[in-house]
Amino acid sequence: MKNLQCKLTRKRWLEIGVSALLFVLIIAWALVLEYTEPDREATAARKRFFAVARVTDILDDNAETQDWTEGRRIGQQYLEVEILNGPWKGETLEAINYLTIYTNVDAKIGTKIVVRLDLDDEGAPYIISIPNYNRAPVLLGLLAIFAALLLLIGRKKGLTALLGLVYTLACVWFIQVPMILRGAQPVVVTVVLVALTTAASLLFLNGFSRKTLCATLGCIGGVAVAGIFAALCGSISPLNGFNLPEAEELVLRASDRGLKISGLFVSGILIASLGAVMDVAMSISSACWELRELNPDLPRKALFRSGMNIGQDAMGTMANTLILAFAGSSLNTLLLFQIFDYPMIQIFNADSIAIEIIRGVAGTIGIILTVPLVALLSAEIMGPKKKA
Known part of the structure; x- marks a missing residue:
């Protein structure tokens, strides 16, 4: 018993050590990327200043509600605001707030807003525009509620999750994005990221075990299948990163950064399908x-058959979830097609629709093929030892 406890303790310390090593690895990698970044010309956004401000007075307001705006007021406001952070904290400035159907920060006294500032010829700050409400407290509150519920219900598992x-998220922001911006192949970077984050997430959740190994290998295999299918479909279609909605703005910065845009299509599918594939893989393995x-x-054949039966149930719901998620992101586009009465041949062949179809189908195929892969791995790795 004592030897078993000692063994478990050593195993637990090994898990903690590997987890700490993974965190140190990402921190070191991120620091290397940060401090070896070559100097580049500052963009227009970097040359201006953004600050949080509070509306202290409304000097004039001619905005009115229109019948077609669903309650939104159109017009302009003349505001007096107090800057709450940054180098001009405490200063009171005046600003014109244009209310349109698209940009509509309808301010009242006490409303906290985000303002964009610049300097005049004498070095004094002035407000260029009011792009957004200050939503940071609301978003941070939502994240806090999410974390609290995860810890309250999941307890130890919730903490590891x-x-x-x-x-x-740290890998995506501090590793994937900087590497792609430096000209690395997006698909290669994303494949490495998927393997790293899958192993880390499942290790944090379950520690070293055959269950974790089966889920990790199955998840990586399922995501790889989704990526290969998407790449083949994109090549045949043809579709790639240049067909994405944001491609035009990325092209403007691609020449001075060596950014490879074509691979972003497949990379996005790999990341988008990772969560659903990981869910199915872990469910079957557990x-x-x-x-x-x-x-x-339990014989290997029976274990494989049980894994397949369990996976078929999970597969149906997760495939539906993934397809609906991609369909929901195209809802506005579908509405426009209906409004302008496009023929079906144009709708079906439009870049935006083709991209969403390939995304949804590729991710779903990744989920489908994850089921037999994890079931097979579980049967082989978890099955009874062969008798001599």
Whole structure:
């Protein structure tokens, strides 16, 4: 018993050590990327200043509600605002707030807003525009509620899931994005990122175990299948990163950064499908592990069949979730097609629709093929030992 406890303790310390190593690795990688970034010409956005301000007075307001604006007021406001942060904190400035159907920060006294400032010829600040409400407190509050619920209901598992999520987001922002901006191949970077974040997330959640190994290998395989299918479809279609909505703005910065835009299409699909594939892989692996614990002598064939049955149920719901997520992101486009009465041949062949179809189908195929892959891995790795 004592030896078992010692073994478990050593295993737990090894898990903690590997987890810490993964965090140190991403921090070191991010620091290297940050401090080796070559000097570049500042963009227009970097040359201007943004600050949070509070409306202290409304000097004039001619905005009115129109019948077609669904309650939005159109017009302009003349505001007096107090800057709440930055080098001009405490200063009171005046600003014209243009209310349009698209940009509509309808301010009242006490409203906190984000202002964009610049300097005049004498070095005094003035407000160029009011682009947004200050939504940071609301968003931070939502994140706090999410984290609290995760910890309250999940307890230890919730904490490890939260650590895995933080690690994944940090990898995307501090590793994937800077590497792609430096001219690295987006697909290669994303494949490495998927493998790293999958292993880290499942390790944080379950530690070293055959269950974790099966889920990790199955997830990486499923995402790889989704990426290969998307790449083949994109090549045949043809579609790539240049067909994405944001491509025009990226092209303007591609020449001085060496940015490779064509691979962004497949990279986006790899990242988008990772969560759903990981969910299915972990569900099957966990269920097979529980079956194996209840019946250590369960034959491999029976374990594989059980994994397939469990995976088929999860596959149906997760595939539906993924397809609906991609369909929801195209809702505005679908409405426009209906409004302008485009013929079906144009709708079906439009870049935006073709991209969403390939995204949804590729991700779903990744989920479908993850099921037999994880079931097979579970049967081989978790199955009973072969008798001599």
